[in-house]
Amino acid sequence: MAKLPKPEELSKIDYTPPKTSWMDTPVVFKEGMFCHGSKPKSLELVGFPNPRDWRPADADWKLPENWKQILLEGIAERLEKYRSFRLFMDICVRCGACADKCHFFIGTGDPKNMPVLRAELIRSVYRKEFTLAGKIFGKMAGARELTIDVLKEWWYYFFQCTECRRCSVFCPYGIDQAEITIIGRELLNLLGLNIEWIAGPVSNCYMKGNHLGLEPHTIVGNLEYMLDDIETVTGKRIKPTFNRKGAEILFVTPSGDLFADPGTYTCMGYLMLFEELGLDYTWSTYASEGGNFGFFTSNEMAKRLNSKIYAEAKRLGVKWILGGECGHMWRVLSQYMDTWNGPADFLEVPKSPITGTVFENAKSMKMVHVAEFTADLIKNNKLKLDPKRNDHLKVTWHDSCNVARGMGMLEEPRYVLKNVVNNFVEMPEDTIREKTFCCGSGTGLNASEDMDLRMKGGFPRANAVKFVHEHYGVNMLANVCAIDRATLPPLMDYWVPGVKVAGLHELVANALVMTGEKERTTDLRGEPLPGIEQKEEKA
Amino acid sequence: MKAIISFIAVLILAAIAYVGVDVLNMQYMFGVVIPYLAVAIFVIFMIVRILRWGSSPNPFRIPTTCGQQKSFPWIKHSRLENPSGVLGVMGRMALEVLFFRSLFRNLKTQLRDDSQLTYGEAKWLWAAGLAFHWSFLIILVRHLRFFTQQVPAAVQLVEMLDSFLQIGIPLLYMTDVVLLGAVTYLFLRRIAIPQMRYLSLMNDYFPLFLIFGIGLSGVLMRYFIKTDIVSVKMLTMSLVGFSPSIPQNPLGVIFYIHLFLICTLFAYFPFSKLVHMAGVFMSPTRVLANTSRVKRHINPWNYPVHVHTYAEYEDDFRDKMKNAGLPVEKE
Numbered sequence: 001m002a003k004l005p006k007p008e009e010l011s012k013i014d015y016t017p018p019k020t021s022w023m024d025t026p027v028v029f030k031e032g033m034f035c036h037g038s039k040p041k042s043l044e045l046v047g048f049p050n051p052r053d054w055r056p057a058d059a060d061w062k063l064p065e066n067w068k069q070i071l072l073e074g075i076a077e078r079l080e081k082y083r084s085f086r087l088f089m090d091i092c093v094r095c096g097a098c099a100d101k102c103h104f105f106i107g108t109g110d111p112k113n114m115p116v117l118r119a120e121l122i123r124s125v126y127r128k129e130f131t132l133a134g135k136i137f138g139k140m141a142g143a144r145e146l147t148i149d150v151l152k153e154w155w156y157y158f159f160q161c162t163e164c165r166r167c168s169v170f171c172p173y174g175i176d177q178a179e180i181t182i183i184g185r186e187l188l189n190l191l192g193l194n195i196e197w198i199a200g201p202v203s204n205c206y207m208k209g210n211h212l213g214l215e216p217h218t219i220v221g222n223l224e225y226m227l228d229d230i231e232t233v234t235g236k237r238i239k240p241t242f243n244r245k246g247a248e249i250l251f252v253t254p255s256g257d258l259f260a261d262p263g264t265y266t267c268m269g270y271l272m273l274f275e276e277l278g279l280d281y282t283w284s285t286y287a288s289e290g291g292n293f294g295f296f297t298s299n300e301m302a303k304r305l306n307s308k309i310y311a312e313a314k315r316l317g318v319k320w321i322l323g324g325e326c327g328h329m330w331r332v333l334s335q336y337m338d339t340w341n342g343p344a345d346f347l348e349v350p351k352s353p354i355t356g357t358v359f360e361n362a363k364s365m366k367m368v369h370v371a372e373f374t375a376d377l378i379k380n381n382k383l384k385l386d387p388k389r390n391d392h393l394k395v396t397w398h399d400s401c402n403v404a405r406g407m408g409m410l411e412e413p414r415y416v417l418k419n420v421v422n423n424f425v426e427m428p429e430d431t432i433r434e435k436t437f438c439c440g441s442g443t444g445l446n447a448s449e450d451m452d453l454r455m456k457g458g459f460p461r462a463n464a465v466k467f468v469h470e471h472y473g474v475n476m477l478a479n480v481c482a483i484d485r486a487t488l489p490p491l492m493d494y495w496v497p498g499v500k501v502a503g504l505h506e507l508v509a510n511a512l513v514m515t516g517e518k519e520r521t522t523d524l525r526g527e528p529l530p531g532i533e534q535k536e537e538k539a
Numbered sequence: 540m541k542a543i544i545s546f547i548a549v550l551i552l553a554a555i556a557y558v559g560v561d562v563l564n565m566q567y568m569f570g571v572v573i574p575y576l577a578v579a580i581f582v583i584f585m586i587v588r589i590l591r592w593g594s595s596p597n598p599f600r601i602p603t604t605c606g607q608q609k610s611f612p613w614i615k616h617s618r619l620e621n622p623s624g625v626l627g628v629m630g631r632m633a634l635e636v637l638f639f640r641s642l643f644r645n646l647k648t649q650l651r652d653d654s655q656l657t658y659g660e661a662k663w664l665w666a667a668g669l670a671f672h673w674s675f676l677i678i679l680v681r682h683l684r685f686f687t688q689q690v691p692a693a694v695q696l697v698e699m700l701d702s703f704l705q706i707g708i709p710l711l712y713m714t715d716v717v718l719l720g721a722v723t724y725l726f727l728r729r730i731a732i733p734q735m736r737y738l739s740l741m742n743d744y745f746p747l748f749l750i751f752g753i754g755l756s757g758v759l760m761r762y763f764i765k766t767d768i769v770s771v772k773m774l775t776m777s778l779v780g781f782s783p784s785i786p787q788n789p790l791g792v793i794f795y796i797h798l799f800l801i802c803t804l805f806a807y808f809p810f811s812k813l814v815h816m817a818g819v820f821m822s823p824t825r826v827l828a829n830t831s832r833v834k835r836h837i838n839p840w841n842y843p844v845h846v847h848t849y850a851e852y853e854d855d856f857r858d859k860m861k862n863a864g865l866p867v868e869k870e
Contacts, residue, residue, distance in 0.1 A: 011654040017737035081840060083595040084823045091818035094743050096735050100648035117738050133810045142740040168603040172642040173815055174824035206847050216856050217863035242865050286852050300844055307846045315849055335601055338835045361610045365832045372610055408608030408621040430646055430658035434605040463656045
């Protein structure tokens with residue numbers, strides 16, 4: 001792996017476009033800017049096409065002989081299936097409003113990372129093969145032949161887009177590069193051109209129920225470790241249940257929460273909250289993944305992975321489903337799940353057993369985001385909270401792309417946050433809410449071999465954090481996304497050392513006063529609570 | 540280069556009209572046949588285009604939510620930016636189509652020397668776009684006077700408002716100036732901003748020059764090279780009544796150039812990016828309400844897929860599950 005340049009070098013970004021026109025500038029694969037190719041085993045397990053050993057940097061990608069035909073038929077099929085695709089191929093006027101809205105363009109200066117141009121990569125082929133003007137006028141009409149170089153360009157740039165939809169907010173026609181990338185990646189998938197960091201988790205999730213490939217006993221074991229830690233902090237031993245039939249609620253969270261910190265602290269937060277409420281809920285080792293990396297390969301694969309959630313809810317006979325903190329998980333759940341695998345008519349409209357609130361906004365899909373659930377608890381005064389326990393933190397809020405732009409959950413987590421911490425500062429307004437910036441590593445790009453790309457793509461987000469870090473002393477970046485919890489810590493270490501990353505429910509649990517708990521001296525991370533050290537000295 | 544070719548293309552188009560009428564005397568061709576043809580192409584192929592868009596379904600409900608969702612009564616729901624029903628969508632679309640709401644958000648991202656990113660106001664594109672589209676519409680409405688025997692009161696009102704500055708004779712229409720100014724701006728930003736120049740295609744320059752040519756020829760005709768308005772109306776009314784005839788009084792060649800460029804625009808329209816005029820009304824990220832959690836959205840091509848069932852999962856892990864104390868369906 002190439003060595004990562006220093007932040008001072010990486011933040012010198014050259015926005016000058018190349019001399020040659022984009023159609024005549026072949027793609028150059030730069031080390032650190034792309035991920036490893038998929039391994040044959042990962043594709044075979046789920047029946048994906050063209051499993052083989054291959055390397056993206058190699059000249060020969062070992063494609064089937066009729067690769068071009070496969071792609072063109074793939075495009076034709078998707079034009080019939082998706083109005084978004086058909087429309088977005090036709091109506092762009094190239095006004096450029098999207099250009100400097102993309103974190104990858106801002107961070108790399110590469111003009112092909114302007115959403116408009118990334119879309120033109122595929123649009124140019126569409127014109128050539130599917131429009132009269134393109135067939136007659138060719139290049140003059142912005143059309144070009146599909147060649148192996150064009151294919152490589154697609155691959156390189158569709159894996160430099162995190163489907164964050166920020167461009168779509170600014171587009172006067174709502175053209176969504178996420179749609180184009182989703183379909184672009186689906187086309188690449190037809191030729192086995194996946195990346196291992198996606199294909200591996202997909203096959204894991206299919207066979208074992210979660211991206212990380214945690215087997216049932218490992219899930220139980222991992223939670224045991226967290227329960228030990230909770231006992232150390234609170235003096236309380238919690239006994240969650242797994243795969244329990246007849247529970248009222250099935251809880252599904254991204255498996256990242258079960259695996260590594262700071263996600264595990266968030267997970268401890270859920271456990272403590274549910275314990276305090278006496279919630280009748282169960283974990284599942286089968287539906288042990290809320291996220292969906294299948295979404296980054298094909299619609300069909302996403303649906304296959306997603307099916308487990310409703311299926312498990314049905315098998316266990318629960319009334320409704322509660323979902324953990326995640327970003328893309330919640331776009332997939334809120335905009336796709338019910339359509340794919342519904343109707344979930346065997347479930348009831350979610351109703352909080354604690355407050356009696358009926359979640360009318362989830363009437364059909366029957367699944368509630370834990371931030372919504374907790375906001376309702378706090379609003380109804382059902383939690384005893386001591387926000388002073390978070391006084392060592394100055395917190396800012398990172399809206400996760402998909403939760404912001406694919407759902408619109410903006411206020412609920414803020415409401416929770418403001419009730420559990422005393423020091424909350426917003427980042428500059430053009431970098432939050434619907435204008436929030438991606439962590440730079442979404443859609444399965446959070447591998448280690450593409451660190452250059454990740455640090456560049458995360459630059460705008462980090463830059464806004466840096467601003468509040470320097471001006472207001474912010475030292476904690478809170479969010480509701482498992483990918484964020486995995487990717488923001490290295491991003492902060494690189495661009496804004498001194499800022500840590502936490503899930504919302506870690507901060508909730510810090511502040512949560514539990515019945516019968518011992519006096520807390522540390523937060524969930526084992527760090528002393530504010531005021532405790534002085535107290536000890538006095539004693 | 541792309542701009543120059545586009546410019547030359549429009550010049551050639553004007554020259555075709557000039558030669559056709561002034562040298563070859565093909566008034567009927569340029570005054571009757573081509574206009575009918577152009578309108579027919581426009582209507583037929585726009586319908587084809589729209590039907591084709593319509594024939595592809597919206598398999599998923601994918602609005603881009605630009606504001607707070609509807610959740611609890613105590614959290615203010617952003618009805619227009621994240622609509623939860625038809626009314627909200629109509630409001631959102633009205634803002635989008637009439638006032639270019641999304642473009643109004645535009646920001647200019649800049650990297651300062653101290654590596655700080657800043658997001659500045661950038662309303663010029665929005666302003667020029669709005670000015671261009673609205674003046675185009677008003678000019679179009681004004682032209683209705685050529686296609687109606689009795690000029691409707693609404694059209695007269697628009698004419699009056701458009702010329703209320705009372706400059707010159709004939710009275711200057713503000714929209715004429717605004718249109719040409721806005722088109723000029725839209726062209727200049729395309730060549731002045733390096734990224735814009737880099738991403739622009741001939742598909743972008745050609746319509747700008749074409750529309751500028753239409754505007755310019757119209758302005759020349761109204762203010763400088765006088766044209767017999769009565770004869771023009773005789774021609775247009777004969778076209779509308781499907782009894783086409785070229786008026787006795789000869790029409791100036793500038794009229795035919797104007798008309799031919801308009802015909803080109805009509806015929807070009809359905810095959811170009813200009814179809815955004817109709818497409819914006821169908822954009823799934825804007826016209827769909829955010830209701831996918833409340834009401835099941837149906838995908839007409841949803842099909843059954845292979846899944847890894849719980850039974851298969853338990854078969855894979857039964858012993859491990861039992862050892863970990865997890866309940867199993869089959870012993």
